[in-house]
Amino acid sequence: MSSEDLTGDELVEILSALANPLRVRIVAVLAGGRDYVSHLAREIRVSRPVLHMHLKRLEAAGLIAGSLELSADGKAMKYYEVTDFCLTLTPSNLAAAAATLTPSDPLKNPPKNSTREENP
Amino acid sequence: MSSEDLTGDELVEILSALANPLRVRIVAVLAGGRDYVSHLAREIRVSRPVLHMHLKRLEAAGLIAGSLELSADGKAMKYYEVTDFCLTLTPSNLAAAAATLTPSDPLKNPPKNSTREENP
């Protein structure tokens, strides 16, 4: 996973996934070895609902990957591990990514007063 | 500016500064050349108060630098330009940064039900 292969939106999603101390810590722990949700929650002292949300966010960004497995005694365990990503952030790199950004979301701008269309 | 020189908190600040489409676009425009606030606001179609906030955020993260100058006709112009940063994000890199994170903020956890310390 390299910086050049990403669209601007994907890059922002990755960056906002990493823009949180707790999520950085999650990635850090998983970088030391794969782990399952409940154990990870005890490891970093957070509740499982919170951890579950952050794991989903990290997985959606493609930074970690989860797999549901069955342990030796038949219990379902969801193991997560990091994907070996490598992003390089430089001004020119960001400029290239910005060129592929969604153009300022026409979905959420106009519902205000739209009196500018009659005056080009 | 390299990834290894940063503390975990600084890294999170940089990441959260970049975790926004508008701010990525600001950096992208400034990567093409320095610019002053009002012109930049027209360039990317945002109001000046909004742009001002985002510029402060980017400057606080050390990604851009502003300098107040006087134009030829005596007007005060605040020019911003990008600093040539270069961050590399990898799992091991994040693990190293996580080791220097502020330890989960003891300032904002306890103010819930504290039946043990009604008398400090």
Next chain:
DNA sequence: GACACCTGTCGACTTTTCCTGACAGGTGAA
């Protein structure tokens, strides 16, 4: 004087993010 341009800040509003507590299901062991 009025106007156009530049700089900044303030309060109020809406939206998003984050956390909590309680809930649902499942398995195996005492």
Next chain:
DNA sequence: TTCACCTGTCAGGAAAAGTCGACAGGTGTC
């Protein structure tokens, strides 16, 4: 059955982020 462990989800509220409009100051030109 009861317990301990595993999985997931839901509504509710607190905090932060983002946006908007109006305000303050400055300069120079018509």
